[in-house]
Amino acid sequence: MSLLRVENLSVSRQKRIVVDRVSFTIGEGEFVGLIGPNGAGKSTLLRALLAQLPYQGSVTLNGQESAQLKSVKRAQFLSYIAQDREISWNMRVEAVVQLGRLARLPQFSGLSKEDQHQITSAIEALEITHLRDKSARELSGGEQARVLIARAIAQDTPLMLADEPVAGLDPAHQLGLMQIFRELSASGRSIICTLHDLGLAARWCTRLLLLKDGCLVADGTPADILKEDVIRDLYGVEVFRTQTPDGLIIQPTHIVR
């Protein structure tokens, strides 16, 4: 059975259809890049999968309709890194990451060894060990983003949705996060991640979904999808594109529209 099955998904915002009859399925071990221009409907699509927005059509998580799942069940299956990653709570970094385990804690019980292991692994993976006792709201924007990414990773779900997770991260942490996502997918988890950086999408994702004006217009491997003419048509930019032993390299060079 697929982890996620999306059938004829449509979402309206203020009476305007912004996701239009989108269908796809996600199996285990996929690292999927969701790409498309500003306003294409990427965030709206992710939020509909989480049942944060009303939708038409069907979204099934492990065979169960997302909107009908209790939130605790959904959180055991699906983690989410939102686009807005400012933390305004006066909480220690480690306590924020611990929140990722909430959906798995039996009532009135403390953290188990497994919970502690997931929390420490996520903190180490995101390189925030030195920040764990600081107040999260006193961190830089990129540090706060890494704390919230660690929280989602500590949730340890079969499927993770990440909305522009590399925004605000320096190049080393961008590559580090792509590496983490690749390792998660190699271990059988799946990730759907919106990306504006076509270079990262080309190099790291196993599959791309291309959204344009709310419609899914392409679904395939980065090499198949990220062709010069497709990128020109979609974004109005020319790119430098080359295959290297490290994978496909794509760099936008100039605007053509």
Ligand SMILES: Nc1ncnc2c1ncn2[C@@H]1O[C@H](COP(=O)(O)OP(=O)(O)OP(=O)(O)O)[C@@H](O)[C@H]1O
């Ligand atoms: N709260 C809202 N109320 C009304 N319309 C909205 C709202 N949020 C988004 N929209 C509209 O829905 C459409 C899709 O927006 P969405 O944020 O899903 O796009 P996106 O592909 O994620 O864009 P970006 O790359 O800029 O993050 C846009 O036309 C936007 O104006």
